[in-house]
Amino acid sequence: MATQLWKLSSTDMCEVARNSVVQSGWEPRFKRHFIGDRYIESGPAGNDIHLTNVPGIRMHYRSEALRAEMAFMTACEAHTHAAQPRSP
Numbered sequence: 001m002a003t004q005l006w007k008l009s010s011t012d013m014c015e016v017a018r019n020s021v022v023q024s025g026w027e028p029r030f031k032r033h034f035i036g037d038r039y040i041e042s043g044p045a046g047n048d049i050h051l052t053n054v055p056g057i058r059m060h061y062r063s064e065a066l067r068a069e070m071a072f073m074t075a076c077e078a079h080t081h082a083a084q085p086r087s088p
Helices: 010-023 028-035 056-083
Strands: none
Touching: 010 028
16 A cells, blocks of 8 residues: 555565564564564664665665764754853
């Protein structure tokens, strides 16, 4: 249904499935079984392409995008704190 509705590719669907397992409440042993022993690691290192069918380049992109967003949020927070007036 999602493939047709949002025109997702098979790689998109594999990534959605992988993320669903990562975020599920399943015990770690099930997660390791379905998506790999190193699933807890970020980026390509935490992806077993033979189990997930998610290419390493996509995992690298997602990891870099998250890192950039976190850096942006940290910079915004620092800017917000620096701009607040000081109490006398």
